[in-house]
Every structure is written in C-alpha cells, then in structure tokens.
Amino acid sequence: MLNRKLQPEIVNAVDFDLTLKTCERFTLDNGVPVYSLNAGEQEVLMVEWVFYAGNWYEEKNIVAAITNFLLKNGTTNRSAFEINEHFDSWGAHLNRACYNETATVTLHSLSKHLDKLLPVVASLFNESTMPQGELDIYRQIQKQKLSVSLKKSEFVAGRVIDELLYGFEHPYGIYSSFEDYDALTQQELLDFYKKFYTHGNCVIFVAGMLPANIQSLLNQHFGSLPFNTQPLPQTDHVIKPATGRKKHIANDPNGVQSAIRIARPFPNRHHPDFIRVQVLNNIFGGYFGSRLMSNIREDKGYTYGIHSYLQNHIQQSAWVVSTEAGRDVCAATIEEVYKEMKRLREEPVGDEELQLVRNYMIGSILGDLDGPFQVISRWKNYVLNQLTDAYFYESINTIKTISAEEIRELAVKYLDPEAFYELTVI
Amino acid sequence: MITYNRFVLDNGLRVLVHEDDSTPMAVVNVMYDVGARDEDANRTGFAHLFEHLMFGGSIHIPDYDEPLQKAGGENNAFTTNDLTNYYCQLPAQNIETAFWLESDRMLSLAFSKKSLNVQRKVVCEEFKEHYINQPYGDAWHKMRELAYEVHPYRWMTIGKELSHIETAELSDVKSFFFKHYRPVNAIIVVAGNVKTEEVKRLSEKWFGNIPMGDKYIRNLPKEPVQAAARMLDIEADVPLDAFYKTWHMPARLEKGYYVAELITEILGGGASSRLYHSLVKEQQLFSNISCYQFGSIDEGLLTIEGKLVKGKKLEEADAAVEAVLEKIKLDKVVDTELMKVKNKTESLIAFEDMSVMNRAASLANYELLGNANLMNEEMERFLDVSAEDVYTWSNKIFTRENSNTLFYRSKN
Numbered sequence: 001m002l003n004r005k006l007q008p009e010i011v012n013a014v015d016f017d018l019t020l021k022t023c024e025r026f027t028l029d030n031g032v033p034v035y036s037l038n039a040g041e042q043e044v045l046m047v048e049w050v051f052y053a054g055n056w057y058e059e060k061n062i063v064a065a066i067t068n069f070l071l072k073n074g075t076t077n078r079s080a081f082e083i084n085e086h087f088d089s090w091g092a093h094l095n096r097a098c099y100n101e102t103a104t105v106t107l108h109s110l111s112k113h114l115d116k117l118l119p120v121v122a123s124l125f126n127e128s129t130m131p132q133g134e135l136d137i138y139r140q141i142q143k144q145k146l147s148v149s150l151k152k153s154e155f156v157a158g159r160v161i162d163e164l165l166y167g168f169e170h171p172y173g174i175y176s177s178f179e180d181y182d183a184l185t186q187q188e189l190l191d192f193y194k195k196f197y198t199h200g201n202c203v204i205f206v207a208g209m210l211p212a213n214i215q216s217l218l219n220q221h222f223g224s225l226p227f228n229t230q231p232l233p234q235t236d237h238v239i240k241p242a243t244g245r246k247k248h249i250a251n252d253p254n255g256v257q258s259a260i261r262i263a264r265p266f267p268n269r270h271h272p273d274f275i276r277v278q279v280l281n282n283i284f285g286g287y288f289g290s291r292l293m294s295n296i297r298e299d300k301g302y303t304y305g306i307h308s309y310l311q312n313h314i315q316q317s318a319w320v321v322s323t324e325a326g327r328d329v330c331a332a333t334i335e336e337v338y339k340e341m342k343r344l345r346e347e348p349v350g351d352e353e354l355q356l357v358r359n360y361m362i363g364s365i366l367g368d369l370d371g372p373f374q375v376i377s378r379w380k381n382y383v384l385n386q387l388t389d390a391y392f393y394e395s396i397n398t399i400k401t402i403s404a405e406e407i408r409e410l411a412v413k414y415l416d417p418e419a420f421y422e423l424t425v426i
Numbered sequence: 427m428i429t430y431n432r433f434v435l436d437n438g439l440r441v442l443v444h445e446d447d448s449t450p451m452a453v454v455n456v457m458y459d460v461g462a463r464d465e466d467a468n469r470t471g472f473a474h475l476f477e478h479l480m481f482g483g484s485i486h487i488p489d490y491d492e493p494l495q496k497a498g499g500e501n502n503a504f505t506t507n508d509l510t511n512y513y514c515q516l517p518a519q520n521i522e523t524a525f526w527l528e529s530d531r532m533l534s535l536a537f538s539k540k541s542l543n544v545q546r547k548v549v550c551e552e553f554k555e556h557y558i559n560q561p562y563g564d565a566w567h568k569m570r571e572l573a574y575e576v577h578p579y580r581w582m583t584i585g586k587e588l589s590h591i592e593t594a595e596l597s598d599v600k601s602f603f604f605k606h607y608r609p610v611n612a613i614i615v616v617a618g619n620v621k622t623e624e625v626k627r628l629s630e631k632w633f634g635n636i637p638m639g640d641k642y643i644r645n646l647p648k649e650p651v652q653a654a655a656r657m658l659d660i661e662a663d664v665p666l667d668a669f670y671k672t673w674h675m676p677a678r679l680e681k682g683y684y685v686a687e688l689i690t691e692i693l694g695g696g697a698s699s700r701l702y703h704s705l706v707k708e709q710q711l712f713s714n715i716s717c718y719q720f721g722s723i724d725e726g727l728l729t730i731e732g733k734l735v736k737g738k739k740l741e742e743a744d745a746a747v748e749a750v751l752e753k754i755k756l757d758k759v760v761d762t763e764l765m766k767v768k769n770k771t772e773s774l775i776a777f778e779d780m781s782v783m784n785r786a787a788s789l790a791n792y793e794l795l796g797n798a799n800l801m802n803e804e805m806e807r808f809l810d811v812s813a814e815d816v817y818t819w820s821n822k823i824f825t826r827e828n829s830n831t832l833f834y835r836s837k838n
Binding site for chain 1: 446448449450451485486487491492493495496497498499500515516517519520522523525526529530533543544545546547548549550551552554555558559560561631632635663664665666695696697698703706707710713714733735736762765766769770771772773774776777779780781782
C-alpha cells in the first residue's frame with residue numbers, strides 16, 4: 001500500500017557538488033578581453049559587448065541612456081531602418097541596455113548567421129551618427145512613456161526609494177524628468193559616444209554554440225577598433241542618503257493599492273556579510289516559502305506578492321522589501337514586515353526551515369546553471385564586480401554551512417527597523 | 427527535432443517523456459484541459475482562482491511548496507483562457523517528490539476553507555494590481571466584450587469582476603475539481619535527466635490508481651461570424667489616447683492561423699516592421715505600436731494596439747492603420763520580406779526550445795491540441811506559407827465588418 005503521507009526519500013541538495021563551468025578568456029589585438037563559453041544543445045548564441053558607459057560617467061542626466069539607445073538608430077552608411085532590417089532579416093535580436101557603471105549591446109542569433117551580423121555591430125561602435133530626427137522622435141516617445149509610468153505607484157516608488165538610499169546626486173539615485181529630455185542636445189550624445197564607445201573601455205562575453213573560428217571572427221571585426229586605449233575618468237560619486245526615515249507620496253487619489261518599499265543601505269559584494277546575508281534574505285523574503293510570503297500573502301492575503309532582495313550594484317548595495325498591498329491593509333502589511341524582522345532577530349531559525357532553505361538555494365543555483373546564457377551571465381557578474389569563481393564556491397559553502405546562530409546575529413546586525421527607509425505610494 | 431516517448435495509463439492519463447541528459451535537472455509539467463473558456467458566465471475567474479487553490483494543500487499533504495523546496499525544487503503555474511498548467515523543476519535525483527506531490531493533488535485537494543478565504547483575497551489583490559491600479563488596465567476587459575458576443579473568450583482569465591471571485595464557495599471548488607482535474611483530462615510531461623522506463627514506473631506507482639473521472643466534453647457556443655464593424659469610444663483618466671483594434675482570426679490548428687501569425691510579424695514584428703516604420707517613424711502618429719495574436723485554441727483575435735503621439739487624433743491614427751492594411755491587401759508581399767519573418771520565427775523557436783522547461787510545456791501544449799509531434803512540424807507549417815497565402819488571408823481578415831475598434835481617450 002502506497003503511503004501518500006510520506007515524502008519519498010530525497011538526496012539533500014547540499015550533498016551535490018556544484019561546479020561552475022569555466023569560461024575561456026582571450027584577448028583581442030587591441031587588448032579587449034573576451035570571456036567565452038562554448039556550450040548548449042541548440043544552434044544559437046549570444047554576444048554581449050559591455051562598455052563602461054553607464055550613467056556613472058555622464059555629466060548631464062540621461063545622456064548615457066539615450067546614447068546607448070540611439071546606437072543603432074543610424075550610422076554613416078545605414079539608416080535606422082536599414083540597421084533594424086539587417087538584424088531582423090537574419091532572425092537576430094540586437095538589444096541594448098544602460099546601467100549605472102556599464103551599458104551593453106547584446107546580440108542573440110542563430111549560430112549560422114553570426115558572420116553576417118558582426119560587421120554591422122562593429123559599425124555601431126565607430127560610425128553611429130545619432131541623427132537629430134531620431135533623437136527628436138525618441139525624446140517624444142520617452143516623454144510620453146514617462147507620463148504613463150508616473151501614473152503607476154510602483155514606478156514612482158522604485159525611483160523614490162533609490163533617491164532616499166543614495167541621494168539624487170548619485171548615479172544610483174537619480175531619475176529622469178521631462179525637462180531632462182528637453183534639455184538634451186545631439187552634440188552631447190555624440191561627445192559621450194565618442195569618448196565612451198568609439199574610444200571606450202569594452203569587455204566582450206560570448207556563449208552558446210560557437211563557431212570554431214570565434215576568436216578570429218571577433219578579432220577581425222573588433223580587434224582593431226580603438227577600444228581600451230584611454231583610462232576611464234576617475235569619477236567619485238558620494239552617497240548622500242536622506243535624513244528622514246519615512247515618506248508617503250499621494251500619487252493617485254483613486255488608487256486601490258499602495259506600493260510599499262522598505263529598504264536600508266547595504267555593503268557591496270566584497271563585504272564578507274554579503275554572501276551570508278543571502279541566506280538570511282531567502283528566509284526573510286527571498287523565495288515563495290519565505291517568512292514574508294507565508295505570513296503576508298499565504299496567511300493574510302494582503303498582497304499578491306512580497307519580496308526582499310539585495311540590489312545588484314557595484315559600489316554599494318541596498319536591502320529592499322517590495323510589495324503592492326491593498327490600500328486598507330497597507331499599515332498592517334508594514335507592521336507585519338517589522339514583526340518578521342523582530343522574529344528573525346530574537347528566535348534562531350529552526351533546523352527544518354534552515355535545511356529547507358539550504359536545499360532550495362542549492363537546487364535553485366543548480367537549475368540556474370542550466371544553459372550557456374545563464375552561466376555566462378554569472379561570469380559577467382563576477383568579472384564586472386572584480387570577483388572570481390572563488391566567489392561562487394564560497395557562496396555554495398556558506399549556504400551549506402552557515403549556522404542558525406550566525407543567521408540570527410546577522411539579523412540583529414542588519415534587520416534593525418531604525419536603519420530602514422519606509423516609503424508608501426498610493 | 428524534439429524526441430519524446432508517449433504512453434497512456436489505464437485511467438486515461440497521458441504521459442510524455444523527453445530525455446535530455448545534458449542537464450542535471452528534471453521538469454514535471456502537468457497540464458489540465460481547462461481554462462477560463464470553460465467557466466460559467468456568472469462565475470468568471472474561477473479557473474484561475476482554482477489554480478491558486480491547488481497550492482493550498484492536498485488530501486494527504488498539507489503543503490505543496492515546502493516538500494518541493496526541501497527537495498531543491500521550484501514551481502509555478504499559469505492559467506489561460508484555454509488551459510491550466512503547473513510545472514516544477516528539481517534536481518533529477520529527487521524527481522519522485524514531484525510525482526508524489528502532483529499525484530496527491532490530482533487524487534484530491536484538501537478543500538481547506540482557510541485556503542479559499544486567503545486565496546480569494548490574494549486573487550483580488552492580483553486583480554487590483556494588474557487591472558485596476560494600472561492606466562489602461564481595463565482595456566482588454568472592454569475589448570473582449572466588444573469582440574465576442576457568445577464565446578467565453580468574452581472575459582479575461584482574471585475574471586469579469588471582483589465579486590465573482592469574492593463570492594466563490596467551497597462547493598463550487600469541489601465540483602470544479604471533480605469535473606476537470608481528473609486523469610482523463612490531464613497531460614503529464616516529464617523532461618530532463620530522466621529515463622522513460624523509470625518515468626513509467628513512477629507514473630504507474632503514483633498516478634495509476636487515481637480514478638479516471640469523466641472525460642470533459644467541451645461544448646462551447648460558437649461565435650457567429652461578425653457581420654458589422656463594432657466600435658467603442660471611452661474616456662478615462664490616462665495621460666495619452668490609446669488605440670486598440672482587433673479582427674477575428676482562424677483557430678490554432680488551421681492553416682490560416684500560421685498565415686495570420688506571419689502577418690502579425692510583417693506588420694508589427696520589431697523596428698523594421700511596416701506599422702512601426704510607417705506610423706512611429708515616418709508619420710509620427712504613434713509613440714508605440716504593436717501587432718500580435720494570442721495563440722488561442724479557438725478562433726482568436728489579431729490585434730493592433732498603440733499609444734498616440736500627444737496632439738494626434740484617434741480618427742487620423744485609425745485611418746493611417748487602415749492605409750497600412752490596405753497595402754498588404756493590395757500588393758503581394760515580396761520574397762525577402764516573407765523570408766525575414768520566417769527567419770525570425772525560426773530563431774524564436776530555437777531560443778524558446780533552449781530551456782527544458784519550455785520544451786516540456788510546449789510538448790504538453792501540442793499534446794493538448796491533439797498531437798505532440800506538431801511541435802516538430804510547426805516550422806514546416808510556417809515555411810509553407812506563401813505570398814499568395816498572405817494576400818488571401820489579409821483580405822479575409824482585415825475587413826471592416828470583421829473589425830472591433832476601441833478608442834481609449836485621455837480625459838486630460
């Protein structure tokens with residue numbers, strides 16, 4: 001007779017030996033480092049060009065983001081339409097994204113078409129013209145988008161919590177306004193482009209089913225561009241956190257939900273507590289079975305979801321609790337968040353819960369290492385944060401061995417309500 | 427080419443196995459042949475609410491998530507108008523835990539009152555978060571009601587209104603479960619680092635003795651062919667005018683479906699598409715525009731939607747969209763353009779198939795459509811589409827009588 005009450009025997013995930021596939025590193029003729037991972041079953045690949053061209057380096061708000069966006073909107077030889085048509089014709093996707101320190105261009109393509117795509121990508125780095133017409137259209141579109149986003153309480157909350165944590169003068173805390181878009185000139189974009197792309201600092205990541213000549217292919221198209229010749233400007237950005245701890249914004253008089261953000265500054269990945277706190281964070285609000293989810297969603301039904309996480313910044317991080325809760329249960333939700341902090345400070349986590357979280361985290365990393373794009377993205381994170389795969393093995397080891405008492409001590413150290421900003425936007 | 431083995435248990439449960447030893451993980455995907463289209467018009471949102479309740483404990487196991495997480499696994503689920511899908515991924519060594527959990531909740535739920543009370547609230551918050559507290563959040567509620575008169579695609583999976591969810595009773599939950607959540611109405615796909623023989627053994631062991639249940643015979647009202655253009659003009663507190671227009675299109679397995687999908691790519695697939703190039707870049711009428719369809723199993727909606735540049739008129743935008751459609755109805759698409767959208771489709775499929783989880787869900791989806799091997803024939807069907815087909819179907823779909831237009835005006 002089948003005993004349905006009893007869980008079948010499991011192998012504890014902590015008994016698994018996890019290894020991070022090593023990636024190959026080589027250098028193009030101009031000194032650009034390439035991290036490469038040849039793996040995967042499908043005939044697809046991705047190439048990512050990372051430039052140190054984030055808003056860290058801009059002298060005027062949103063110059064970095066707009067330059068990044070307009071990279072593929074016209075070169076000396078091709079119009080925006082022709083560029084898009086070229087990538088679309090080969091079924092490829094060329095995306096770009098701008099972050100704080102870095103800005104990226106990412107190509108996803110079937111492996112067999114790579115050679116047709118690389119020359120056009122290369123032209124984006126030295127022949128982009130940032131046409132005035134494209135800037136005008138994009139400016140208009142972005143302003144309209146902003147007007148819609150500002151209606152959303154979660155969007156407003158996301159901006160303001162960063163401002164509270166870092167100050168509006170800091171690249172992590174600043175955000176865009178209609179005036180910023182109006183004030184932008186084509187020349188500012190071209191200057192930024194020349195300095196941070198054409199003569200910029202670049203790192204390349206490539207993964208998937210790679211052609212045998214990937215090295216020479218990349219070298220042929222990118223190895224003689226004038227990258228990595230100038231040192232990056234030394235820009236010192238000082239963090240100026242807000243003085244008041246609580247803030248409420250009335251955004252929409254008819255809003256039925258409140259966007260809640262409760263956050264505190266937290267050191268970056270080089271701090272020894274960063275890895276250890278990941279375990280505490282999981283227990284607190286990092287997965288579906290977390291304390292915050294179990295209590296505030298699964299027990300009380302105040303919200304569709306509540307999460308906590310550490311921001312992925314290079315200079316300094318923050319520990320954030322984020323949720324959208326019914327307007328009438330907003331105060332009760334916040335109270336429960338603090339209660340869960342208190343419980344973690346006062347009672348050591350039980351063996352069973354800790355074992356579960358260890359297994360969950362290891363299982364989740366194992367699942368996350370599945371596929372070349374996921375693996376290279378982990379490597380990218382390490383490289384950009386000036387870490388090595390030692391960080392990976394230390395994380396695994398910490399998950400497997402951290403004790404309930406250490407976790408409680410971390411809670412005492414960091415889950416102090418007085419250290420958290422509390423923001424509500426309705 | 428996705429390889430798989432298929433067998434059917436005595437109770438009608440269909441099991442598919444996709445072996446891939448390049449991953450240390452295993453995926454168990456359970457698909458139930460029930461979606462929002464199977465709901466009563468006065469009890470909408472139920473299939474989706476039910477999906478939440480499936481995590482509220484089963485007859486022998488008080489909590490679904492905990493044992494799975496203990497086994498290093500993760501899971502989620504989603505409901506569409508057509509179907510409900512549950513999936514979990516865990517280290518392959520621990521796969522039996524997934525069988526144990528999934529079979530127990532197929533055997534019977536615990537039907538806990540507390541779970542119903544809480545999940546009603548959670549789903550109401552989900553409703554608010556996505557459809558009330560969002561600008562334009564109700565647009566699709568309105569569009570569906572406009573485009574469908576009798577077919578249950580008239581409502582969204584979240585439901586017509588909060589009250590339908592708030593008043594759901596435990597007795598409704600029970601009858602829904604025993605009607606739809608029976609082995610004979612379910613499909614399991616097990617994928618990843620697994621062996622078919624072992625999956626067979628585990629399937630028999632855990633699912634074999636669950637009572638078969640009655641095959642649910644779907645008998646949905648067929649939407650009559652639309653005979654006249656429909657139009658809805660509304661005003662709300664939103665910053666910009668928005669434009670939505672839909673046309674009825676063929677069902678999932680028909681030839682016309684594949685043509686319609688490529689038509690959406692030609693019109694709205696990315697920055698080199700016709701609508702984007704003409705209306706966003708050249709004429710600067712829209713700040714964004716997209717063209718897509720939902721992949722619905724029954725006759726679906728081909729959609730064009732976008733937000734207008736401030737100061738432009740909706741009537742003007744509508745006319746400009748029609749002009750772009752006129753062109754595809756008049757001139758045959760040239761080979762290079764057709765090749766482009768086929769290449770994009772090929773690439774899209776290749777990227778989708780990268781993850782074992784997607785492959786498992788796709789297999790289940792095609793099995794539900796009637797034949798899992800359709801997954802391997804899909805690209806062939808797209809390649810078969812000719813310029814003539816695009817011409818014919820554009821003329822069939824984009825008629826005035828077949829259209830539903832929603833002008834969503836900004837009050838400000």
